[in-house]
Structure formats: C-alpha cells, structure tokens
Amino acid sequence: MEFSPSRPDHPAPVVTRSPEFPPAGLFPPQVRDSFPALAEAGEVYLDSAATTQKPRSVIDTVRNYHASATANAARGTYPWATALTQQIAAVRARTARFIGAGDPGEIVFTAGATAALNAVALSWGLTALRDGDEILYSPADHAANVLPWYLLRDTLARFGRRIELVPYRMTPSGRADSADIADKIGPRTRLLTVSHLHHVFGGLTALDDLRDRIPDRVLVCYDCSQSGGHLPVDVAALGADFAVFAGHKMFAAPGTGVLYCHRRVHPDLRPFLPGGATDARLTTDGFETGRMPGLLEGGTPNIPGILALGTALEALDSYGMPAVAAHNRILTRRLLDGLRDVPGVDFLPGPGHGAGDTGYGIVSFTLDGISAADLGFVLAEYGFLVRTGTHCVPAAADAETGSVRVSTHIYTGLADIDHFTDRVRALAEEFV
Known part of the structure; x- marks a missing residue:
C-alpha cells in the first residue's frame, strides 16, 4: 500500500496512564x-x-583480549596461554552456576545457539536414533529449533533410517500445549524439543505439568535463547537433558553460545566437529572418543567471545x-x-x-x-x-x-x- 507518514515532529496524543503500574521494581x-x-x-x-x-565491561573484555597478551588457550605452557586456559575454565564454571548445571563438564561452548542445536542433532541424533523413532517439535518455533531436525531426518533417510517429526500445538498464551504433547508422546518418542521463552509469542514453557508423564527414554531439549539473560534459568529444575543459550542475547558478543548436556546423555554423544583439542584419539582399531566437554569442542574456541560471556554473566549476576x-x-x-x-x-x-x-x-x-x-x-x-x-x-x-x-x-x-x-x-x- 502507499501512504504518507506524519512528519516526525507530529505530536502523538497524550494518553492518561493507569495508576496501577508503579515504577517500583524497575531499574533506574x-x-x-x-x-x-x-x-x-x-x-x-x-x-x-x-x-x-x-x-562497557563486555566491550572492554573483547578489546583487552586483542590488545594485550593475545594467545591460544590450551595450546601452550607459556604464561599467556596458561592464563587464558584458566580464564576459560573459570567462565565454564560460572556458566554452570548461572544456569544451574551440576558440573562444568556439562557446559559446551559453541558458535551460538543455532550451532548448539545442530550439535544435538549431529552429536546425539545421528547415532542414537533408530528406524521409526520420533522427535516432537513445534513448527512455530525458531528455525534453529526446527530445521536441524528436518536435516537430521533427511540425513538418516539417506542411510536407510527413517525417523518421524511429530508437531505439537501452541496455546493462545504462546506456550507449548502440554495436553497436546502428552497425547503425542508415544512408545517411539525419543526427543521433545521446546522453546523455553518463545521468541515471537513471549510465552514461557516449563512443562511442569508434564514432568511426571515424560518417560525416561524421552530426552528434553530446551531452547533458552530468549530466556537466558532475561529471567532466571535452572536447567536442573527444568529437567533438561539439553539446553542451548545465545551469548549475544545475554549481553555477550555474537559468535558464542552454550550447549548444556546433562551427564546422563554423555555416553551417547559423538564428536560432531573433530579436530584440534577434541578429547578423542586414534587407536589401532580406529577412533576413540574422550570425555566431555572437550568431546564437542574441536578447533580453536572463540576466546574473546567466551571471555566476554564470562563478563556478561558477571554483569547479569550483579543486577x-x-x-x-x-x-x-x-x-x-x-x-x-x-x-x-x-x-x-x-x-x-x-x-x-x-x-x-x-x-x-x-x-x-x-x-x-x-x-x-x-x-x-x-x-x-x-x-x-x-x-x-x-x-x-x-x-x-x-x-x-x-x-x-x-x-x-x-x-x-x-x-x-x-x-x-x-x-x-x-x-x-x-x-x-
């Protein structure tokens, strides 16, 4: 349609505010x-x-890494490198505390929430799913929590394994429909993936009323891209097996994400990005995987991004x-x-x-x-x-x-x- 907007200096009408919204509880x-x-x-x-x-503290952290003692972590024994290794370990521990994880070994640093969800599909789904297994998902979720499962289905089909993607509904309040999910959990359901705080609707889903009806064989994956940094998140209280976070949506820099993997799923994980620093080794029989979190952290990490994440979490904790x-x-x-x-x-x-x-x-x-x-x-x-x-x-x-x-x-x-x-x-x- 064609239209001519009012001039920017055109005054808006004055609306009398309801007195039921006091400023108490707001940041100044x-x-x-x-x-x-x-x-x-x-x-x-x-x-x-x-x-x-x-x-400003996050911006300074990124700048300081590039301006002073730039090195690679976990690659050398000289002071610059060892100091960074210790700092990243400290950020991992802080992240675990921030999201309620039981152990820093459950925290994997990724390139973002999208990379983290794809890591679940590649490191768990490719080897754990069997012909006829099902994944429950919402078509209304962000593409990063939809497309990886479709790619996984397509990839497995090329090797003769066919999995089903079962959609569930959303409620008018913008939450995952627990009743619909309960009806659709079947004997072949292996994964239920949900948005903790929906990125468009703004509804919060915690599955409290479903917790006792989800069989142990069904893993639960939470996309916490919107809730992380916006409200308290406790992955243990959520009953999450996987949870993903986007650093840039919680005051940190782009290019850094977090994948939480509950300890119970570690035996089922395979490296999805093998390379330098991956906790795996070659053997006379081929390839032997190592321990978490190094199992899923191949290659040089985004060091300034991880350090910035630590500073961002410190800021959020202070608020x-x-x-x-x-x-x-x-x-x-x-x-x-x-x-x-x-x-x-x-x-x-x-x-x-x-x-x-x-x-x-x-x-x-x-x-x-x-x-x-x-x-x-x-x-x-x-x-x-x-x-x-x-x-x-x-x-x-x-x-x-x-x-x-x-x-x-x-x-x-x-x-x-x-x-x-x-x-x-x-x-x-x-x-x-």
Whole structure:
C-alpha cells in the first residue's frame, strides 16, 4: 500500500496512564549509561530479543583480549596461554552456576545457539536414533529449533533410517500445549524439543505439568535463547537433558553460545566437529572418543567471545536475574496496557492473551491498514527500533504481513514504552 507518514515532529496524543503500574521494581534510567551504544543514542531500542546491547565491561573484555597478551588457550605452557586456559575454565564454571548445571563438564561452548542445536542433532541424533523413532517439535518455533531436525531426518533417510517429526500445538498464551504433547508422546518418542521463552509469542514453557508423564527414554531439549539473560534459568529444575543459550542475547558478543548436556546423555554423544583439542584419539582399531566437554569442542574456541560471556554473566549476576525478570514483566504489562485499546491492534499468541502478571519482555502484534514491514519503517523514522517480519519461523515464511515484535531489557524504561504506544496510537488514527 502507499501512504504518507506524519512528519516526525507530529505530536502523538497524550494518553492518561493507569495508576496501577508503579515504577517500583524497575531499574533506574541511569542503567543505560553502562551501555555505550545507548548512552547518547536518540533512538529507543526495542529489539533485545534479536540481540542485546553490550555493557562497557563486555566491550572492554573483547578489546583487552586483542590488545594485550593475545594467545591460544590450551595450546601452550607459556604464561599467556596458561592464563587464558584458566580464564576459560573459570567462565565454564560460572556458566554452570548461572544456569544451574551440576558440573562444568556439562557446559559446551559453541558458535551460538543455532550451532548448539545442530550439535544435538549431529552429536546425539545421528547415532542414537533408530528406524521409526520420533522427535516432537513445534513448527512455530525458531528455525534453529526446527530445521536441524528436518536435516537430521533427511540425513538418516539417506542411510536407510527413517525417523518421524511429530508437531505439537501452541496455546493462545504462546506456550507449548502440554495436553497436546502428552497425547503425542508415544512408545517411539525419543526427543521433545521446546522453546523455553518463545521468541515471537513471549510465552514461557516449563512443562511442569508434564514432568511426571515424560518417560525416561524421552530426552528434553530446551531452547533458552530468549530466556537466558532475561529471567532466571535452572536447567536442573527444568529437567533438561539439553539446553542451548545465545551469548549475544545475554549481553555477550555474537559468535558464542552454550550447549548444556546433562551427564546422563554423555555416553551417547559423538564428536560432531573433530579436530584440534577434541578429547578423542586414534587407536589401532580406529577412533576413540574422550570425555566431555572437550568431546564437542574441536578447533580453536572463540576466546574473546567466551571471555566476554564470562563478563556478561558477571554483569547479569550483579543486577540479579529475578530483578531483571521483574523489570521486563512490568514493562510488558505497561506495553499491553498501552496497546490493548488502540484501534486495529491485534496481538499474536502470548501475554496479550494471558491474564495477570505474565510476559517477560516480548510482545508481537499487527496493526490494521499497514503491513508490519511498513509499520516498522515508519516507527524507525520516529526513533523506535523494533523487529518486523515472520521472525525466522519456517512455518510463517510465506506470510504476507508478518508482525511487529517489541522486546525489552533493563535499559528499557517506562517512558520508552509510553512514547512507543503513543506513537502507535497516533499511527492507528491514520491507517485504521
């Protein structure tokens, strides 16, 4: 469609706020000063589900690695190398504590959450799955938690093993439908994979009501790309066998991820990226695998990325993850309150269809009369940076309009949300 947006200086209507949203529980605006990209920016960044802004300490960590005592870890006995080896071991231990893992040996550093999910498919699925086995998944999940299972199915079929991918539904509140999952767990189910916090819908899935009905033979894989760094995550409490995290969505640098592998699955894992530093060796009979986590960490690691992850986790611990989650819940409610009565706004599944104190900083919606892409462009003209489109969901790839996704973090304030909803209201008056 063709349209002429209002001039950026066109004032939005003044909306009286409900008094039921006190500022208590929010981080002060001064927290933005720790994030250089935001400290003096005029834009309002509302795309933290795509990537978070980086605190100054993380930026300094990356810079310091490249500027001082650059070396390779676990490759030498000179001080620069041994110091890095010890630092990476410390980051591994900190990561284990941060996500509630029982042992640092359950923590594998990867190139990202996508690499971590593919590692599950390649290091476990290729050898553990048998003809007729099943994987339960959601077609509404991120491509990184859908496409690896399709590639796995295709690869196994080329060797005469046929596995089934069984889809399950999502609820209007944006969570995995536990009742549907329970109905579809069968005698050949071997893996159940779920998004802990859905990247579009913002619904939180913990499978609490299913825990006692999932047989031991069914492994559970959580995609924690959105929950990590946004709310407390305890992989032991979740009953996870696998869990993946994206460092760049938790204040760290791109190119670093975490794969959690519960100790019980270690005997079933094979190297998926063998090379230097892989804990494996050649024998007279061929190839012998070693121990975790080196088993899955072949090649030179992303050393500055791993060090930056350690600094990011230190920053998150200093803020307190319960406080981070509370901040995002308050902002989510404020956002819903501001958008709910805007003419033409339609919420996707998620907190917009829930009740009470729901939501952890992700809300997606459409506006009648304008495509999501066009709306995102206009909002950017007014300084609001949001994600638009189908958000890497393969099942929605052919959708004509997609949606607008708003996502927050501790550097987002009530004023940011209020100004945003005022602007959407003003645009709705033009297009609806």
